[in-house]
Amino acid sequence: MAPELALARGRWVKLICGASNHDLAAIEDLCALYSLVGVDCIDVAADPAAVAAARRGIAWAETHSQQGQLEEHPQGFQPPWLMVSFSDGDDPHFRKASFDPRLCPSDCPRPCQRVCPALAIGAVGGVEPDRCYGCGRCRPACPLGLIEERQTVFSAEAVPALLAELRPDAVEIHTRIGRGRAFGLRLQQVLASGVPLRRLAVSCGLERDGPGPASARQLAAELWHRFALLRQAGLRPLWQLDGRPMSGDVGVGTARAAVALLQAVRPWAPPGPLQLAGGTNGASLALLPDHSGAAGVAFGGMARSLLQPLLLEAEARGVPLREQVDLRRQALGLAHGLVAPWRQRRWLELGSAAPSS
Ligand code: SF4
């Protein structure tokens, strides 16, 4: 199914590899396997090496879909859109943790290692930067406060040239309530690249630069502001409602937060597809009421952690996961289990307010 059609039918599924994930081997495997089970879009770091790894993975999937018979591609392989992400200010998705292991006491039981979902902290040494995706869990775990965070900041000058080099199908801008001006500036930089985009995704939750969370109505008002800018620029929006950013995406509770945000924003939202994110997992679809208006979902931490044990096993064997028949079969089964319910979703669940833009 073409990605635009998937959006219109409420069957859109995006894989989030992570805006600060630079684990190239894992990115290539994730993109290969999730492309094969039919995701519509893959969101990777705005980085030449990460984009190249994603493209290799998608090309691998295309080759293997032609060799096989996969039900996900009955009309032939439909490559997912490639999306890259920027932010218009401080944002946890663009940070990485680090510490100097020489400062750690030798008898430290390494609670930082235990809480890291990306296995970026081993039994010795510091943070493996390629694996860290900035979830922030390790920082409060260190009793000595040794762990620091660094943000990746894209300068105004760098964005147009970077995009012209990467040539993605879509761009996402992570924004916050109260950052309308910064969003407008970032958008200008994206436009200056001259790269034609199928969609401009706007990722936003209830956090704001200021005290306390905002209301759903305030969030909708901010989205209308972004909508006006996108319309002026001739870009089609995709609203990514970030229910619980960097939540780890495992429990039903986090899935509820994403669904609740979408339901709360929908009555006031501007035109364009509304997509769940932040806390999404295998429970998300069942939590959506009929006629929810959700055009689709983005899976991040959940999609990655599902395959993580197999990725580690492949790494131990020294052969990419996608190239090992036994592990690949297991991985495709897990990925299919997450994606397929959305691909098979009934029209009824989208409701009458289909995305119009
Ligand atoms: S816990 Fe999160 S922030 Fe810390 S190293 Fe692991 S992935 Fe990075």
Ligand code: SF4
């Ligand atoms: S918890 Fe702190 S002191 Fe202990 S290993 Fe981790 S960074 Fe070092």
